[in-house]
Amino acid sequence: xxxxxxxxxxxxxxxxxxxxxxxxxxxxxxxxxxxxxxxxxxxxxxxxxxxxxxxxxxxxxxxxxxxxxxxxxxxxxxxxxxxxxxxxxxxxxxxxxxxxxxxxxxxxxxxxxxx
Numbered sequence: 001x002x003x004x005x006x007x008x009x010x011x012x013x014x015x016x017x018x019x020x021x022x023x024x025x026x027x028x029x030x031x032x033x034x035x036x037x038x039x040x041x042x043x044x045x046x047x048x049x050x051x052x053x054x055x056x057x058x059x060x061x062x063x064x065x066x067x068x069x070x071x072x073x074x075x076x077x078x079x080x081x082x083x084x085x086x087x088x089x090x091x092x093x094x095x096x097x098x099x100x101x102x103x104x105x106x107x108x109x110x111x112x113x114x115x
Contacts, residue, residue, distance in 0.1 A: 003064045005039035011055040011062065012037065026050035 001009075012022065019037075023030050028047055035041040036051075043051060052059040090098060 002039050002042070004042055004062060005037070007057075007062055007064060008043075008051065009037055011051075011057045015055045017054070022051075022054055025054040 015022070017025070019030060019033055022028070023033055026033075026047070028036075028043075028050060032041075032043075032047070036043050036047070048059055048062060052062055055062075090101065093101065
């Protein structure tokens with residue numbers, strides 16, 4: 001099994017999600033997901049981004065470039081560290097800057113849903 005396929009399967013198992021749940025979270029159709037998990041095809045960039053996000057792993061991990069450690073809940077320990085650093089930075093912002101950042105994030109999320 002290709003290293004990328006192995007990593008996708010490991011992240012999928014660690015997530016505790018079903019294939020149906022992963023399809024719902026990513027918008028990837030069940031046939032395509034099955035092909036990715038079996039190693040028949042490897043996801044293109046957009047699908048890879050959606051899978052990495054839904055599985056809480058870096059894209060670089062799924063591509064075979066980066067090793068990660070998963071916690072007991074299947075969440076990347078590096079992601080947790082990165083999130084904590086980001087939260088600390090956000091806490092240092094002024095209230096108006098936080099409000100501006102929230103607006104930017106909301107806009108980005110809306111655009112993502114349109115993709």
